[in-house]
Amino acid sequence: MAFDSLSAFLAMGGHGAYVWSAWGLTGLLLVGVVVHARAERRALLRDLRRRTRREQRHGASGAAATPVLHQEGHARES
């Protein structure tokens, strides 16, 4: 351990503001891009599900019966 106490660790020998702002921005951006990627994936899946459901409703009145039924089966399982 290079420091004697928590306050010494935070002070970084007087360079605390420099060290922590550089580390802070890095951490913030790394967490930020992960949060963004997760939200992106969730939104896309939600959108896909909604579109599939809408097409199923349209499909029920006529054409393309087989794939629609197949997809409905999947939707019910989830």
Added chain:
Amino acid sequence: MWAFIHKLGSPKWFYGISARLQPWFWVAATVLIVVGSAWGLAFAPADYQQGNSFRIIYVHVPAAFLAQSIFVSMAVAGFIFMVWKIKIADMAAAMMAPLGAAMTFVALFSGAVWGMPTWGTWWMWDARLTSMLILLFLYFGVIALRGAFSSRDSASRAASVLAMVGVINIPIIKYSVDWWYTLHQPATFSVTSRPAMPVEMWAPLLIMVLGFYCFFIALTLMRIRSEILRRESSKRWVRELAGGVS
């Protein structure tokens, strides 16, 4: 070999294989970054000249490595897309650009706050600093180009060309510290010689660099999978997936 490349280029196959690879890269990235951070921040000895401000190196160098590697990856992916029309390559290039820009910004910002206590200035028009700023603008250019066309194919081709042309900046960044040695120090790591730092200082740096690379791979895999859902949303296998698996 060719069969493998063709399989790799198939979105459906890639979607499956990346799902299996992804968790390993996330675990590796988390472990390496946590260990590297704790070691670099609390356990590595203070520098005899710079004191504790040198601990900025543990985010500065990995970010700068990624900033350049991502641009090269983007140029290679652009080339593959232009020559062989492999869609996954274009998706990869599109998905990694924002992380590259973020890492370039981290390298510039952490360099500035490291420069203040070390050189007594935030910024100087030193060759390394200037070429990194140009890299940031190249990233902005590539990202903006993708949004500037109504046809996806034109956007992809324009972005690929800019990435392939802009990659000239990478050797300039690399050798800038040797060609115009004004402010920034030469490379910390080299393949051919032993590091000038003691092992307790460079080991955490190596761990952080590896952790950042794993993070980049994990995030890119994750985002390519999202991009496949976006671009292939009319394909039947994607529809079936959306009905069941989350």
